[in-house]
Amino acid sequence: MPAAGQPLRSWVSAANGKDCDFPIQNLPYGVFSMAGESPRCGVAIGDMIVDLATCETRGLLDAGGTFARPQLNDFIALGRDKWDEIRDRLTGLLAEGGDDSLPLVAMADATLHLPIRVTEFTDFYASKNHAFNVGxxxxxxxxxxxxQWTHMPIGYNGRASSVVVSGTEIRRPMGQVKGEAGPEWTACRRLDLELELGAIVGADSRMGxxxxxxxxxxxxFGYVLLxxxxxxxxxxxxxxxxxxxxxKALGTTISPWIVTQAALEPFRCKGAARVNPLLPYLQESRPGFYDMTIGWTMNGQAMGRTNYNVMYYSSAQQLAHHTESGCPMRVGDLLGSGTISGPGPEQTGALLEMTQGGRDAVRVNGEDRTFIEDGDxxxxxxxxxxxxxxxxxxxxxxxxLPANE
Amino acid sequence: MPAAGQPLRSWVSAANGKDCDFPIQNLPYGVFSMAGESPRCGVAIGDMIVDLATCETRGLLDAGGTFARPQLNDFIALGRDKWDEIRDRLTGLLAEGGDDSLPLVAMADATLHLPIRVTEFTDFYASKNHAFNVGxxxxxxxxxxxxQWTHMPIGYNGRASSVVVSGTEIRRPMGQVKGEAGPEWTACRRLDLELELGAIVGADSRMGxxxxxxxxxxxxFGYVLLxxxxxxxxxxxxxxxxxxxxxKALGTTISPWIVTQAALEPFRCKGAARVNPLLPYLQESRPGFYDMTIGWTMNGQAMGRTNYNVMYYSSAQQLAHHTESGCPMRVGDLLGSGTISGPGPEQTGALLEMTQGGRDAVRVNGEDRTFIEDGDxxxxxxxxxxxxxxxxxxxxxxxxLPANE
Structure with a gap:
């Protein structure tokens, strides 16, 4: 956790509010557009967005023209030294006494887009509480x-084409389910969420x-909510x-802002205690988690809430495991952490767990819910x-949205 | 099966050989390069490749400049009417009496590349013999x-980044396996192939x-070996x-040539008999398979051999099922059929089945094999x-190749 005392402040006043998600210490990346204009890259600060494409045009930043693109992939591919350089530079420009002529737009006026072209999507299963509860x-x-759960991060390949940005409406799927008298074709009756963190891969690895x-x-490179x-x-x-x-292919929603690894670094901490030693290829030399509150709401009501430090495998361990066979990874790959659940029902990241498989309804704004209903x-x-x-x-x-039956 | 009689012949003489894979009736698409030149699109005819990019430059074909690109995705995205138009036009140009000034290169002098940028890769499990044997x-x-096997095509998302073109050497993977005394980190000891056909999706579908x-x-659009x-x-x-x-992420090898659906159309036939009726969303109004011999060799020796008509679910059924939840499909998606195995051991498409899980070695050029060895x-x-x-x-x-231990 960062040292106490007076933190660095920004000349963007909203960034200095105690509960603001986007202070000068954060500087998450996203893609935005203004009415009638093309999507381009930006960084959130307080209630504003730094227009990185215009910054580059004005010679304030140098990212090889990548900030004018409609996804962050090309910027991310420039590598860690460039990520550090731009972060340092933006910190200087946005700090009190920095450059208050910086091109900013009001976040409220902007449309936020999918921040990356998702190359491939892999979803893991790294909360022991969740794995046990669902199991x-x-x-x-x-x-x-x-x-094998305590010996390796279990994961599966998800579907990248169905990853969408926050705010996109999700259609209840139709599908085949097991009925009393055989398979049935029906609108899904047990629609659920999974509270996850997604890691964005920022460099390629080679096949083999x-x-x-x-x-x-x-x-x-950084993390999104997923x-x-x-x-x-x-x-x-x-x-x-x-x-x-x-x-799992009906849709996967991610946050528009990618919080960088650099911004989370001061909150680095240990995860769940190990049940057994890991094989050397999965051992990490320093803690791989963040002390971070994570939770979800339904129709505005607070629901499950826990801490990311309950997790058993870090994103770095998952990524290392992903390459054990020689599988090549690419910039823009998205790795879902797996559902993040603490031990108690009020700490769970899915209705399946919270309601004991739909047995015990929970109250949401005065209504019973076992699974997600249309309009929720x-x-x-x-x-x-x-x-x-x-x-x-x-x-x-x-x-x-209701199913297309 | 096409009518007997004298088939259409090409002025490219090698295309008229009885056992030639690439007669004028085939015209499969690929991507090739000549020494020191950029990859571009081509069509195989006999022992030659039609240089489609040059055809377009000369005004012989019109595909909006897409044939000059290093993958076929942009051409494929032009749609079925364009596929038909180019096929008709090439048939005319290549037929006896056609245009013998067409730009051709010798296939032996060309390097063949991955024909498409694989957007995503899904692998199915549609041979009942294989599913039962492996089960x-x-x-x-x-x-x-x-x-649920007889009620729906079971599939999983594979890894697109590890799909490579024929001829690429594959590194034996390291990985975690179950040992006598707990998990072990080892070079794979049971390396296998899977004989499949891959379908190339040629049009997008919309989410939801x-x-x-x-x-x-x-x-x-067409099919590759996989x-x-x-x-x-x-x-x-x-x-x-x-x-x-x-x-499954160590590598997936596909053929450089995409045989179009149009070329296979005369061989359309029924697949395996249904055990039970399918739900309406999976029913097909006409047969969805091809009467096609498919097999594999090891170190040049003939091994398993069967017919694609043993399959239970067609690529069209698999693709329809893939969208049941609203999952969007995209041009360049690759759908593996699943291992193609007939009922007998000599008809199987994997060593696992052929050797009864490694129990009964098979002879390959005078040597015993249960699984694949380095150099095979x-x-x-x-x-x-x-x-x-x-x-x-x-x-x-x-x-x-041997593992990197």
């Missing part, structure tokens, strides 16, 4: 935690070569033996706090 | 065929919208509950024959 519901307590946990950490919408009834019928497929809106949030400021992700939300 | 080995005969089997069929290299020991330890992951080369082939010509895929091969 009990799908397979019973004796088979809940798979045998592995990366270590330390190298993997250097390859991560809601892996899940159709539990479709999942239960389809997922054996090859894993979830259409149950789910929001995610996360922030790390300390040293007199907060590094937050801003909103990440989506509303469910 | 027995992984889970025993009573749980061999998953309950489903496509019917008929619409899906119209979206398929070897889904598989690390069986890594797979056995990792694959429950979320499916295969690193065991696996080749795939497929062709449909009738009407006096053969539509083939050309070679699709890969050699295994």
């Amino acid at each position: 009990v519901l799908f397979r019973g307590p004796e088979n809940a935690l798979p045998a 070569e592995r990366v270590s946990v330390e190298e993997a950490e250097q390859m991560i 809601n892996d919408w899940s159709a539990r009834d479709i999942q239960a019928w389809e997922y054996q033996p090859l894993g979830p497929f259409q149950s 809106e789910v929001g995610l949030y996360a922030f790390a706090e300390g040293g007199g400021y907060r590094v937050g992700f801003g909103p990440c939300h989506g509303r469910i | 027995v080995l992984f889970r025993g005969p009573e749980n061999a065929l998953p309950a 919208e489903r496509v019917s089997v008929e619409e899906a069929e119209q979206m398929i 070897n889904d290299w598989s690390a069986r020991d890594i797979q056995a330890w990792e694959y429950q509950p979320l499916g295969p992951f690193q065991s 080369e696996v080749g795939l082939y497929a062709f449909a024959e009738g009407g006096g010509y053969r539509v083939g895929f050309g070679p699709c091969h890969g050699r295994i």
